[in-house]
Amino acid sequence: MKRSTPVNTGAPLPRAALVSGLAIAVAGAVLFSTKAIVAKLLYRYQIDAVTLIAFRMLFSLPVFAAVALWKMRTQPPLAVRDRWRIVGLGLLGYYLSSYLDFLGLQHISVGLERLILFLTPTFVLLANMLVFKRRIGAAAWAALGLAYAGIVLVFVHDLAGGAGNTALGALLVLGSALAYAVYLIGTGEMVRRIGSLRLVAYAMCVSSVACIGQFFLLRPAGMLVQPAGVYWLSLVxxxxxxxxxxxxxxxAVQRIGAATASQAGMIGPVSTLFLGALILGEPVTGVQLAGTGLVLLGIYTLSIKQ
Structure with a gap:
């Protein structure tokens, strides 16, 4: 099977490739961040996180299953050890992480949720320091300080606003970010061996089965009957x-490389903040903008240093 040509980081990219890659990365980041907005709209129909995530996976599973079957037919079978690792990573990275995220969204603003999730790279960095004994330089520590100062600023602001159980929601989303950070660490070596598309397709299939199975274990099948708005929003x-x-x-990663695509993805928290104001009516204050700016500056500095 022909492999994708890796991005040559030693030579400058053609302008057309750079622009198209950046556009795809930005659009992908905005779409992914919009799931928080959609979740808030779905909660207005009085459904819970178990039902929400089950409907999400019901609509996305067919595509990931098709990709997984294609990879199974065109590539050698995985070793038994890799199969079990993918099961574990799928449960951790896309089931547990997503479930905690949607639970947390019941209590906090979409802006704070996106900022907390945006700290995932800092958790990966800290895990590398604690587990793999890798040294963190002074500049990286300063970047971490900026990012966490921004989170604290927005968290205190939302806590004072008294909108829902902010502390509980923030802890749930923090757990989501930590789970996804562990997933990223666990997939690092596997991505190089089996490929990102194959890994994601398999892991998403595992997660989908877990989410849908959880629904039928915890909720009556009759809850599959919902207003039309739930189906349309779940499709989105x-x-x-x-x-x-x-x-x-x-x-985007294939066109412009992981580092540049990651930096382009920083538009996500900003888009969520303003979409939350436009669609959900969540206020955008100077404190939120300042906190968001600190987080983005910290993560940007960290990405450059890494």
Missing amino acids: NGVFCTIFPVFMTMA
């Missing part, structure tokens, strides 16, 4: 906020 959640961002991010 599954296709435009899940499938499209996954493949768009991969396409």
